[in-house]
Amino acid sequence: MTTQLPLCDVAVIGAGPAGLTAACELAESGRDVVVLDEQGAPGGQIYKGVEKVFADRPQDIRPLGREYAEGKTLTRRFRQSGARYQPGVSVWQITSDQEPDLALGLIENGSARMLHPKHVILATGAMERPTPFEGWTLPGVMTVGAAQTLLKSSRLLPEDDVVLAGTGPLLYLYVMQLKKFGIRPQAILDTGPPLSLRTSLLGLRALITCPQAMFQGMRWLWGAGVKTNMTRGVDSLKAQGGDHLSSVSYEARGRRHELSTSLLLVHDGVIPNTWLSMSAGIKHHFNETQNCWVPEIQGAGLTSRDCISIVGDAAGIGGAEVAMLQGERVAREVDAYLEDHQHPQTSIESGVLRRQRWMRSFIDEAFPSTAQFQSPENDIVVCRCEEVTAGEIRQVTERGCMGPNQGKAFTRCGMGPCMGRKCGLTVSRLMAQVRGVSVQEVGHYRIRSPIRPITVGQLADMESILKGDNQSVLSANSS
Amino acid sequence: MFRLRTNLTDPVTFSFEGRRLTASRGDTLAAALLASGVFIFRNSPVSSAPRAPFCMIGNCYECFVQVEAMGVVQACLTEVTEGMQITKVSNQIDELGMDIKEVSKE
Amino acid sequence: MTKKYFDVAVIGGGLLGSSFAYGFGQAGLSVALIDEGDNAIRTARGNFGLVWVQGKGEGMREYARWSRKSADDWGNFSAQLSELTDHDLGYHQSGGFNISLDEAELQQYLRMLEGLKADAGEEGYEYELVQGRTLAKYLPGIGEDVAGATYCPHDGHVNPLYLLRALQEGFRKHGGCYLPLSSIDQIQPLKSSGFELSSEGRQVASCERLVIAAGHGSVGLGQQVGIRIPIYPEQGQIIVTERSTEQLAYPTNMIRQTDEGTFMLGASARDVGFNSETTTDTLQDIVRRCASAFPHLRSLRIQRNWAALRIMTPDGFPVYSQSEEFPGAFAFSCHSGVTLAAVHAQDVCRWVVDGKIPTDYRCFGPERFDVSTAN
Numbered sequence: 035m036t037t038q039l040p041l042c043d044v045a046v047i048g049a050g051p052a053g054l055t056a057a058c059e060l061a062e063s064g065r066d067v068v069v070l071d072e073q074g075a076p077g078g079q080i081y082k083g084v085e086k087v088f089a090d091r092p093q094d095i096r097p098l099g100r101e102y103a104e105g106k107t108l109t110r111r112f113r114q115s116g117a118r119y120q121p122g123v124s125v126w127q128i129t130s131d132q133e134p135d136l137a138l139g140l141i142e143n144g145s146a147r148m149l150h151p152k153h154v155i156l157a158t159g160a161m162e163r164p165t166p167f168e169g170w171t172l173p174g175v176m177t178v179g180a181a182q183t184l185l186k187s188s189r190l191l192p193e194d195d196v197v198l199a200g201t202g203p204l205l206y207l208y209v210m211q212l213k214k215f216g217i218r219p220q221a222i223l224d225t226g227p228p229l230s231l232r233t234s235l236l237g238l239r240a241l242i243t244c245p246q247a248m249f250q251g252m253r254w255l256w257g258a259g260v261k262t263n264m265t266r267g268v269d270s271l272k273a274q275g276g277d278h279l280s281s282v283s284y285e286a287r288g289r290r291h292e293l294s295t296s297l298l299l300v301h302d303g304v305i306p307n308t309w310l311s312m313s314a315g316i317k318h319h320f321n322e323t324q325n326c327w328v329p330e331i332q333g334a335g336l337t338s339r340d341c342i343s344i345v346g347d348a349a350g351i352g353g354a355e356v357a358m359l360q361g362e363r364v365a366r367e368v369d370a371y372l373e374d375h376q377h378p379q380t381s382i383e384s385g386v387l388r389r390q391r392w393m394r395s396f397i398d399e400a401f402p403s404t405a406q407f408q409s410p411e412n413d414i415v416v417c418r419c420e421e422v423t424a425g426e427i428r429q430v431t432e433r434g435c436m437g438p439n440q441g442k443a444f445t446r447c448g449m450g451p452c453m454g455r456k457c458g459l460t461v462s463r464l465m466a467q468v469r470g471v472s473v474q475e476v477g478h479y480r481i482r483s484p485i486r487p488i489t490v491g492q493l494a495d496m497e498s499i500l501k502g503d504n505q506s507v508l509s510a511n512s513s
Numbered sequence: 514m515f516r517l518r519t520n521l522t523d524p525v526t527f528s529f530e531g532r533r534l535t536a537s538r539g540d541t542l543a544a545a546l547l548a549s550g551v552f553i554f555r556n557s558p559v560s561s562a563p564r565a566p567f568c569m570i571g572n573c574y575e576c577f578v579q580v581e582a583m584g585v586v587q588a589c590l591t592e593v594t595e596g597m598q599i600t601k602v603s604n605q606i607d608e609l610g611m612d613i614k615e616v617s618k619e
Numbered sequence: 620m621t622k623k624y625f626d627v628a629v630i631g632g633g634l635l636g637s638s639f640a641y642g643f644g645q646a647g648l649s650v651a652l653i654d655e656g657d658n659a660i661r662t663a664r665g666n667f668g669l670v671w672v673q674g675k676g677e678g679m680r681e682y683a684r685w686s687r688k689s690a691d692d693w694g695n696f697s698a699q700l701s702e703l704t705d706h707d708l709g710y711h712q713s714g715g716f717n718i719s720l721d722e723a724e725l726q727q728y729l730r731m732l733e734g735l736k737a738d739a740g741e742e743g744y745e746y747e748l749v750q751g752r753t754l755a756k757y758l759p760g761i762g763e764d765v766a767g768a769t770y771c772p773h774d775g776h777v778n779p780l781y782l783l784r785a786l787q788e789g790f791r792k793h794g795g796c797y798l799p800l801s802s803i804d805q806i807q808p809l810k811s812s813g814f815e816l817s818s819e820g821r822q823v824a825s826c827e828r829l830v831i832a833a834g835h836g837s838v839g840l841g842q843q844v845g846i847r848i849p850i851y852p853e854q855g856q857i858i859v860t861e862r863s864t865e866q867l868a869y870p871t872n873m874i875r876q877t878d879e880g881t882f883m884l885g886a887s888a889r890d891v892g893f894n895s896e897t898t899t900d901t902l903q904d905i906v907r908r909c910a911s912a913f914p915h916l917r918s919l920r921i922q923r924n925w926a927a928l929r930i931m932t933p934d935g936f937p938v939y940s941q942s943e944e945f946p947g948a949f950a951f952s953c954h955s956g957v958t959l960a961a962v963h964a965q966d967v968c969r970w971v972v973d974g975k976i977p978t979d980y981r982c983f984g985p986e987r988f989d990v991s992t993a994n
């Protein structure tokens with residue numbers, strides 16, 4: 035392979051449904067597109083491992099479900115699209131708007147390099163909402179998404195003693211998938227509230243507008259509830275054990291229960307993965323309904339920073355269907371933007387997309403995040419890395435710390451390797467509660483690069499053509 | 514936690530803390546270790562409490578392990594390869610055996 | 620409640636303001652510490668944590684003396700503060716090394732130290748050149764190509780975040796009143812004496828004495844009471860690594876290890892206005908220098924980078940001033956707020972209580988810049 039110049043028209047970060055669709059559209063219309071993803075294969079979270087499953091484990095296609103299998107169509111299209119695919123690459127920085135040019139810092143095979151695209155599309159997807167509760171740092175406690183990832187990519191199935199706890203569609207989907215693999219969890223502890231009239235009405239609208247998705251959802255819920263040990267109205271979840279989880283206890287209908295288990299899977303919905311967009315200085319705001327920070331989007335996917343667009347769950351949770359529909363719109367917008375750097379007239383959202391959004395507002399209402407996780411008690415560790423408790427956060431706030439940045443300086447909360455991914459939401463929420471103001475007003479950690487690990491040596495050895503002297507490289511490319 | 518897998522397709526051999534283990538080619542280190550019954554990946558550098566993978570998609574950093582010739586990596590984002598030697602990340606501070614002393618008084 | 624009349628109000632909750640507020644509290648005064656919110660430009664949150672004497676004061680002997688005095692007082696100051704607040708500040712007066720990577724750098728630095736020594740005369744100026752094997756004994760892992768380092772026994776380091784937290788905590792324990800989310804935009808001198816401070820038309824506090832220590836915010840505030848503060852921002856970038864089992868017992872000019880085990884690498888200097896974004900080339904300069912000095916630290920993971928804005932004066936020395944027009948109003952700015960924390964909390968607080976800056980310290984006044992503009 036000849037050495038490639040570190041240039042391209044569009045760099046897409048994330049090879050999930052959103053990034054792949056956008057990349058296909060742009061590459062098929064002749065743009066030079068590079069797709070970067072830190073996973074080893076395309077598909078993102080929902081279609082993780084889909085190529086491998088089709089190639090090596092065809093018997094698993096059915097139990098993983100029809101929605102999963104659809105991912106194969108997308109990855110096949112992508113492989114033929116002409117987009118350059120670079121798996122196993124982590125993006126650790128986007129240069130700030132104070133630097134001479136827009137560039138991405140990449141880590142690949144243990145060394146760092148830079149890529150200089152004309153436009154960047156962030157399709158970094160979602161991550162699971164933090165779930166602080168007693169014992170959540172014990173080995174043996176994982177997220178539902180983590181277990182599902184292990185199932186899709188490596189066919190790891192939990193033992194029968196597994197307990198699931200929390201709320202949200204992903205939890206029910208996973209239970210449904212387990213059922214098809216012949217596994218019946220010991221218990222499913224549903225922490226969500228009972229369905230209200232308002233949610234039922236929203237559900238009705240969603241049913242009329244999106245019957246297919248609704249039926250699918252009902253299948254999951256129904257499938258999960260029937261013949262499984264589901265307990266609703268669960269509160270005060272605790273994980274117990276010495277070096278490893280040994281039991282789970284909880285309250286339901288006013289009584290405390292205990293189950294012995296080696297694996298507890300928790301879930302409380304998903305939130306946009308905004309660490310890269312925040313580190314790039316893009317404006318974000320707090321979305322109260324989805325209970326998460328979302329980037330401010332102009333048009334289909336443009337942001338407050340020139341030449342950076344966001345698409346898919348990273349722009350606000352919408353699910354895979356929306357991610358793909360948005361991927362097409364954002365690709366068209368970027369294609370036009372590349373011509374004249376004017377914000378193009380935004381195409382109106384299609385009916386399908388609008389209907390998907392109604393569906394989403396039903397999901398948002400039906401699965402609000404769990405109160406116990408939103409307001410953890412004082413002795414609960416909220417920052418897993420630095421082991422800072424909710425009580426410490428409340429205390430510094432009461433003593434005049436107005437936001438998470440000062441709080442971080444005083445307590446080290448959010449200073450560890452995860453850079454606040456597992457405590458950011460909780461800390462802002464706790465501070466807002468103490469101060470009696472909105473999460474928006476309290477704000478979020480200031481996120482700075484590197485958002486993925488890079489060593490002193492890797493940064494020192496990196497070749498960089500910043501400082502504006504990449505003109506020569508640009509002309510070398512065009513000749 | 515997880516069921517052991519039978520008849521691995523295309524197995525690779527690797528080791529953790531000197532123990533010889535096998536995994537499927539293409540597995541992440543985290544999957545390979547969990548499937549081999551390894552539950553504790555590291556100890557918290559703050560309290561030494563045991564820790565293991567939590568998110569599997571690169572966000573919690575609980576899965577750090579030391580890989581020979583690679584350094585510390587996130588096990589959920591790194592593929593296992595033939596012969597890989599993995600150990601726990603050490604938090605042990607060796608006593609330097611040197612007190613801080615005023616250099617100029619030597 | 621906001622109508623309360625304080626003995627003294629301090630504007631700015633950074634390192635300077637918090638040191639003063641703590642000092643006034645200790646002196647038994649009623650104090651208000653007025654600060655902005657979470658996203659303010661706050662130099663105090665982004666510094667290297669050196670309590671540093673070595674190399675300071677070229678061109679102004681009083682500054683060398685002042686830094687040295689603060690370093691000497693730091694031990695007591697820190698012990699008192701730790702005891703009051705039950706917070707360990709991570710302070711160590713271990714002495715520190717200034718590493719010079721190549722011979723030219725080393726010779727230039729030595730010439731400067733010679734000059735400082737000559738300047739100091741009888742008072743003396745302690746430092747020592749350490750090279751080769753001896754250097755490796757004190758700084759294990761030091762690169763073989765490093766030309767040498769100078770050691771100064773008065774240097775030390777501290778966790779600057781814990782220092783800030785302890786100062787504010789100590790101030791609180793002394794009964795001080797912290798007023799955040801109050802960006803002061805108006806200072807109204809009162810008829811007889813004293814000042815009234817307000818923010819967006821809201822009265823925040825009134826006070827007998829006023830101390831302006833608002834970092835870069837001081838310029839505009841000073842103008843309102845007839846004090847000119849010639850400062851400008853100079854950006855500095857810092858890198859922090861993961862916690863490591865490697866050990867570095869002494870702080871140096873380019874790298875130091877914290878009590879948590881992390882390494883701080885820095886700090887660069889750039890003149891880029893009020894911009895606190897890090898830049899790739901500067902970060903690379905920092906890691907390249909550190910990697911040359913300590914090759915064995917190359918494998919450390921970088922945990923965080925940041926940029927903060929130094930408060931620079933045209934000659935690099937502090938600007939301490941008092942209002943002639945409105946007695947009782949003072950303004951203090953400097954770029955070594957960690958090093959000088961001890962003298963700020965003690966000596967400078969006394970000046971304010973006494974109502975004037977002693978003549979011995981008038982050399983730090985902004986008038987020194989007038990001379991050059993006059994001719």
Ligand SMILES: Cc1cc2nc3c(=O)[nH]c(=O)nc-3n(C[C@H](O)[C@H](O)[C@H](O)COP(=O)(O)OP(=O)(O)OC[C@H]3O[C@@H](n4cnc5c(N)ncnc54)[C@H](O)[C@@H]3O)c2cc1C
Pocket residue numbers: 047048049050051052053070071072073077078079080081123124125126157158159160161162179180182183204207304307310345346347348352353354355357486570
């Ligand atoms: C663990 C998990 C499992 C899920 N499983 C399902 C499911 O089974 N069914 C379902 O309907 N929904 C699922 N979801 C919700 C799902 O995320 C979305 O519906 C859908 O995948 C969103 O697509 P996307 O293209 O926006 O992002 P994603 O599919 O999340 O893709 C984002 C991609 O970006 C990459 N990336 C992120 N940051 C970087 C970086 N710094 N450098 C390099 N690459 C980066 C990631 O590796 C990932 O491949 C899951 C979510 C999570 C968190």
Ligand SMILES: Cc1cc2nc3c(=O)[nH]c(=O)nc-3n(C[C@H](O)[C@H](O)[C@H](O)COP(=O)(O)OP(=O)(O)OC[C@H]3O[C@@H](n4cnc5c(N)ncnc54)[C@H](O)[C@@H]3O)c2cc1C
Pocket residue numbers: 630631632633634635636637653654655656659660661662663664665666667668669670671801802803804832833834835836837840854855856857885886887927928929930952953954955956957958959
């Ligand atoms: C990269 C770097 C490294 C450094 N390393 C060291 C070191 O090793 N040793 C050392 O001694 N020093 C060091 N310094 C310098 C040290 O950090 C500063 O001297 C010190 O922080 C200055 O503190 P300050 O209180 O004057 O300003 P700041 O910390 O900036 O505080 C000013 C405060 O005033 C508030 N404010 C501003 N305007 C208003 C207003 N109108 N109303 C109310 N409040 C207001 C702000 O919100 C802020 O909280 C370093 C600086 C940098 C940038």
Ligand code: FES
Pocket residue numbers: 543565566567568569570571572573574575576577587588589590
């Ligand atoms: S398991 Fe969370 S980062 Fe690897």
